[in-house]
Amino acid sequence: MRSITTLDLQYAHRFYGFQGEAQYLHGHTGVLTIEVEDNVNEGVNMVFPCNEIQKTAWDVLKNFDHALILREDDPLLPAILDVYEKQGIKDGHPCNTMKGEAFKTELATAYPDARLVVTKETMTVEGMIKIVYELLKDKLNIVKLTFTSGVNAACCEFPTDKTMDRCPLCGISLDENGVCPKCGYKKA
């Protein structure tokens, strides 16, 4: 069975070099739907608690929220960094508190202090699905991701045959020692 959850991301981006309006800087509310598959955990009668899927995803995806997402070769990138530097906000600001943990993958690098994500490919809805899967595939048993942004939408299914050991009391993944990081339950 599947547990399905949705979260919103507000971001600005553009398609550098694209022949259309999207080559201009603009913003969206993107909606990401994450589908996690496993057997039903009998203790809690769930596949996975949806609020915990959201927490796990949000820890890294916060980097995309109220952020600017630019491709690594976009000339706007040095221009923006120059403005942020002169303004004294490039390396953080006391008001910039909703920060995710920094990450660097093959496809994207997050700079939470500047609320910036630099991508290897253009950040289309398809590109975002590739980035998100890479960030979360080892943390959640993801079988499908859907991302919508304005009139654009894409989805992708991912094969999985693995099952995760989950706490029978609160439903979240047990750590490598079989202990629940939330309630302390230990697998016998």
Ligand SMILES: [Zn+2]
């Ligand atoms: Zn757009």
Ligand SMILES: [Zn+2]
């Ligand atoms: Zn627990």
